[in-house]
Amino acid sequence: MEQGAHHTIRIAAALIDDEDGRLLLVRKTGTAWFMQAGGKIEDGENALSALRRELREEIGLSVIDGEIRHLGCFSAPAANEAGHIVETEVFHIRTRHTPETQSEIEEAVWVGHAEAAVMPLAPLTRE
Numbered sequence: 001m002e003q004g005a006h007h008t009i010r011i012a013a014a015l016i017d018d019e020d021g022r023l024l025l026v027r028k029t030g031t032a033w034f035m036q037a038g039g040k041i042e043d044g045e046n047a048l049s050a051l052r053r054e055l056r057e058e059i060g061l062s063v064i065d066g067e068i069r070h071l072g073c074f075s076a077p078a079a080n081e082a083g084h085i086v087e088t089e090v091f092h093i094r095t096r097h098t099p100e101t102q103s104e105i106e107e108a109v110w111v112g113h114a115e116a117a118v119m120p121l122a123p124l125t126r127e
Contacts, residue, residue, distance in 0.1 A: 006085045009078055010124045012040030012069070013124070015071065016061075016093045024099060026058060029106040033048065033079040035122035036090070037061070037099075038061035047089035059108050060100035061093075068093055086124055095119035 013036040016024040026035040039054035041047055048068065053059065055061040071090045078084035099108035 003054075006083055007082050008075075009086050010041045010088075011038055011086050012041055012054065012089045012091070014051060014068075014091050014093050016095060016097075018071040018094065018096050018110065023116055023122075024059075024097070024108065024110055025110075025116065025119070026099070026101075027081065027107040028104050028106050030097075031080050031106075032048065032120050033122040033125075034107075034109070034116075034119050035079060036124045038088070041106060048091070051089075051091055056100070057103045058105045059097070060102060061095070061097045063093055063095075067095070067109055074124060074127070076122075076124035079124070088124055094117055 011091045016038055022058055026037045037058050038051055041050040041073050052063065055063065058086055069092045071092050073089050078086045101108050
């Protein structure tokens with residue numbers, strides 16, 4: 001890879017909040033960064049299908065169409081893969097789901113905005 005060149009990782013992520021304004025953030029096993037739940041979009045998947053799969057796999061959350069709203073496409077440096085950029089389709093979900101950490105997720109926490117502001121957040125989450 002040339003100096004300054006970046007690889008792009010396509011992901012789908014959910015900005016998950018509840019009626020009290022708390023955010024649901026996850027931390028992958030062996031990492032320090034908290035981020036929105038979600039993950040890589042596999043070949044042949046669209047962003048929404050990838051998000052549904054990742055939410056089931058990571059935190060045991062199943063959502064239906066009326067519960068998901070597309071917020072847009074955002075990009076930022078990847079938190080756990082140096083020299084990579086994440087290009088992310090972000091969706092909003094409001095729920096009171098109790099996360100069941102699975103797959104590569106070590107921790108899932110509900111936090112207020114002030115608490116989140118002082119946590120180690122992935123660049124996309126912070127921005």
